Amino acid sequence: MHKKVLNRDRASFFVITLPALLLYSFFYIYSVVLGFYYSMTDWDGLSRKFNFVWLENYGKILKNKAFFNSVTVTFRYAILMVVFTIVIGVLLAVALNSVKRFKTFFKSVFFFPAMISSVAVALIWDQVFIRALPNLAPLFGVANIASPLGNKQLALYAVLFVNLWQSLAMPTVIFIAGMQSIPDELYESAVIDGASMFDQFRFVTLPYLVPTITVNAILTLKGGITSFDYAKALTGGGPARSTMLIGIKIYIDAFGDTPKFSIANTESVLLFLVIALLSIVQLTISSRSGVNKA
Template sequence: MKKFKPNRLATSSRATYFGFTIIPVLLYTFFYVFSVINGIRYSFTNWDGMAQNYDFVGFKNYISLLKNPYFWNSMKTTLLYSVMLVVCVISISLTLAISLNSLKWFKTFTKSLFFVPAMIGGVTIALIWDQMYYRVVPVIGQALGIDWLSQSLLMTGKTALPAVVFVHAWQAVALPTIIFIAGLQQIPDEQYESAQIDGATLFKRFRYITLPYILPTVTINLVLIIKQGFTSFDFPYALTGGGPVRSTEVIGILIYNDAFKNLKFSTANAEACLLFVVVAIFSLTQLKLTSKRGND
């Protein structure tokens, strides 16, 4: 009986694939997995980020955080920031996706135009809008006679957070819009034609045809935007630095200040660990709720 000999070409291809895969895996392990494990370990110490010697203090950092009013203020601000961002991005991107998907002319060009903000760095966008808020918006407010628009929206606690969220949403709508368009293109035209013949209104067509089909894309966008909201740092920091009066101090800014300004690296690591738990809970809850609706 003739023995089976493995194909040398197949073996060589597998070795090549393994060689290309092992490098990203090693980089991911070193720069992410190792860093996360190290950060968790430091959160149980009193390390200041510079000293070679440090002591393990157990849950002392976590207990002090739960008693810190600034931590709870930053968590409340982060939650509000995330909710506002989700509402803005989902509503705007879904509206844009439906509008762009119904275009008959210049569809590719228009999609590319709306994707431009996603290719610009967050800090660059924040600096541009910072000048817009200080130089352009007050002029418009004075011309229209609107008092709250007559000064920079970043200067008062009531308007600073919505102003930062608006800038973040302006950039963040690009990718969800593309994802929604991909979901809309999977809907058979026959579904809309049958509903239209039966006399279904536009709202009913959206409720009973469009929404069930795009529910997976809604889930993807929700998880991505919630993560962006909870981990946001560049927009609030570049626009306001957490002010005025800590009104825009999201958890990312608090972690940065404790780590690099106050030299409380162990406290900053504890804050980052708690943030990870909160994001994981929100994401898992959203996935579970969406999967239940999909099964129904």
């Protein structure tokens, strides 16, 4: 009787999850498999016929300088993104957590950018860089302040700044949630032991935040590597390829005027493999540290 009920429950659960499973299979698994398949063809995205070329595209891409330039730019961007998100996010969370009055107001202010679409944010900042920035020149006693988007050395940082301005809210909220799970007794004990504010942060807050930092780092790293919208709207990959993230390169190769869809798919597959590898490495390392780990 008990076994019968168990089976019936299992069947119910299976039926409930079936729509999600089917949708996931179609939109994710099927797409990924199809992507692998097209990466081994010579389909340009336009032709009605194409040939199977096995790993020829992989060989071509691994010798291509433009691809490696994009990979370098993307990794630089993603690593900077992770570092700034964690550092500023934690500091912001500590600051917001220690605010006694108008707590909700301040949290709302910092969360506001997250409510705007990324492309809209990019376009707003584009105008700020082009039109507002030069008008600030007299305040600093200089003749002109050039838009960082036109500077090969600064463009990536400008895109990163806009990205952070908009996307920092979510990691900060996660950090605040992580902090609220730290028992107050630990801080009280630390104070009795004569710990300074920094010591409290270093020896109490930080160890408890490790799992949260891990989650944020993984999410941000993934977001950084697959980033597309901010750079596309702000710079289109320029100037001189300085913000040519791999996402933009894939987009241009796939849907440019003379498309190379199979090449774009090959690039996507390589990106997929890199992200998968990084996630495994990061999860393995971070699971060995933290307050409740050996």
